[in-house]
Amino acid sequence: MKRYSAFAIAREATRYHQGWERAWASPDPKKRYDAIIIGAGGHGLASAYYLGKNFGITNVAVIEKGWLGGGNTGRNTTIIRSNYLQDPSAAIYEKARSLYETMSQDLNYNVMFSPRGVIMLAQTHHEVRGYQRTAHANALQGVTTEWINSARVKELCPIMNIEGPRYPVLGGLWQARGGTARHDAVAWGYARACSDMGMDILQKCEVTGVMSEGGKVKGVATSRGDILCDKLGIVVAGNSGHVAEMAGFRLPLESVALQALVSEPIKPCMDIVVMANTVHGYLSQSDKGEMVIGGGTDSYNNYTQRGSFHHVEETVRALIETFPILSRLKMLRQWGGIVDVTGDRSPILSKTPLEGCFINCGWGTGGFKAIPGSGWGFAELMAKGYSPLTSEFGLDRFKEGRFIDESVAAGVAH
Amino acid sequence: MLILQCPYCGINADETELAAGGQAHIKRETVGSDDNAFEDYLFRRVNPKGVHFERWRHANGCGKWFHAARCTMTLEVFGTYKAQTFEPPQNIKDAISAKRPGWKWGDFS
Ligand SMILES: Cc1cc2nc3c(=O)[nH]c(=O)nc-3n(C[C@H](O)[C@H](O)[C@H](O)COP(=O)(O)OP(=O)(O)OC[C@H]3O[C@@H](n4cnc5c(N)ncnc54)[C@H](O)[C@@H]3O)c2cc1C
Ligand SMILES: [Zn+2]
Secondary structure: OOOOOHHHHHHHHOOOOOOOOOOOOOOOOOOEEEEEEEOOOHHHHHHHHHHHHHHOOOOEEEEOOOOOOOOHHHOOOOEEOOOOOOHHHHHHHHHHHHHHHOHHHHHOOOOOOEOOOEEEEEOOHHHHHHHHHHHHHHHHHOOOOEEEOHHHHHHHOOOOOOOOOOOOOOEEEEEOOOEEOOHHHHHHHHHHHHHHOOOEEEOOOOEEEEEEEOOEEEEEEEOOEEEEEEEEEEOOHHHHHHHHHHHOOOOOEEEEEEEEEEEOOOOOOOOOEEEEHHHOEEEEEOOOOOEEEEEEEEEEEOOOOOOOHHHHHHHHHHHHHHOHHHHHOOEEEEEEEEEEEEOOOOOEEEEOOOEOEEEEEOOOOOOHHHHHHHHHHHHHHHHHOOOOOOHHHOOHHHHHOOOOOOOOOOOOOO | OOEEEOOOOOOEEEHHHOEEEEEOOOOOOOOOOOHHHHHHHHOOOOOOOOEEEEEEEOOOOOOOEEEEEEEOOOOOEEEEEEOOOOOOOHHHHHHHHHHOOOOOEOOEO
């Protein structure tokens, strides 16, 4: 692989940019791999990458039914933060956030990580208490966050109306090293690095069955033929229940639509990320100037990657009080992704009832931020059978009542 | 916008008039059931890609709970029926079979 650098740009400029290589290969499937990952979203690709980088396992295929990064990884609002309440969450999300800091250098691919700071607004007294508690928890976990008052919120984000009659801003939980990254670039950067290690990324290849023998995984049936493997990782987000069914087990999660929308581009007016969980809205400004807005999930099962219009309406209606500037903006695009939501709003990174088959799912509305940490831990789990990062996120936690309850802690969407 | 007909008052209700109640026909476990059965009952869900049975409440209407048969891949509604039943009535099953021959959902087909 030719490395990207300022020198490479200069070199290519002198020859009409004819020398750029394809970022990743598009090979035909082999008969057998040491490990197969189903799903070339961020989590699947990161898992493959760390299997190679940390454990030297490179005879790996990542199988994708569409195009890589075309699932939720390419549909999310890219907020990165690690200010969760529970210790296991703080560990994996902070690992991820810290890996984002150096991801561009590590992958030699500019993922445009922008640690511009994230505020989670407290707009009720309940939230004030909740976020102060989180700030204390984060201090003990070694995650740098801070409780700030409403005057400081206004200073950080002058376009905000903090005196709304319905949703006054009472303060916020501030994580200065949270922010955003370019979602596609995260998928593309990992894909390029995986391909460079000799892994096969098989796009337009749908897994239609999981083959097993004597309770142990043997391979997968796909739209491009049967492929054998020793170990299998299922990393398919909204399709997790569907693929788990192929492998013979049922999951404690449901698939629902989550939507986002962007406005027409305007001049820079907001250089941080703001989340307003009481009204299920969150907001940042893209480099192009669009206001990127995310909302809440629909309430019913759905695989169509479309959501209900009234949710968009509700999100925007509520945000307008806090961001009056939005009321005069035209919205350009709106889209949905299918997210896999568990009861405790925490992910599942686990062995499964089928030996040799592992699952990484349940990231629901908030897994973009976790991609590198999840890949790091899941690769260790697949390679060694145990990872301290993932040990609390097993499937058995539901039976044993050991929930990692972030639904009341970190709040709503993502 | 999803529109379901309330089988009690007959109104075609927009989803804003309804509250979703999750998977239908879950068998309640009780004293004497083992941990696996409880885990199934409390947490594991069919979450199907295709035919699905759900509970809904006509929240901003007559207030009653009812059941709906829907397709989660197309958002097509096969029919709605009253809640006082352990399984979908035959006319609903027939309506589904007409459109999705060979369908299966949990123990029903
Ligand atoms: C609107 C929206 C906003 C969001 N905002 C945020 C945010 O601000 N911050 C944040 O941290 N998170 C956010 N999220 C959540 C985040 O997008 C997801 O948690 C994350 O992208 C999941 O990554 P993944 O790799 O697990 O899944 P995906 O990127 O969905 O990848 C799974 C892949 O598996 C493939 N697949 C499925 N079935 C098969 C099969 N049978 N065979 C082969 N391949 C298959 C799919 O095609 C897909 O490409 C948001 C999500 C949405 C929808
Ligand atoms: Zn009614």
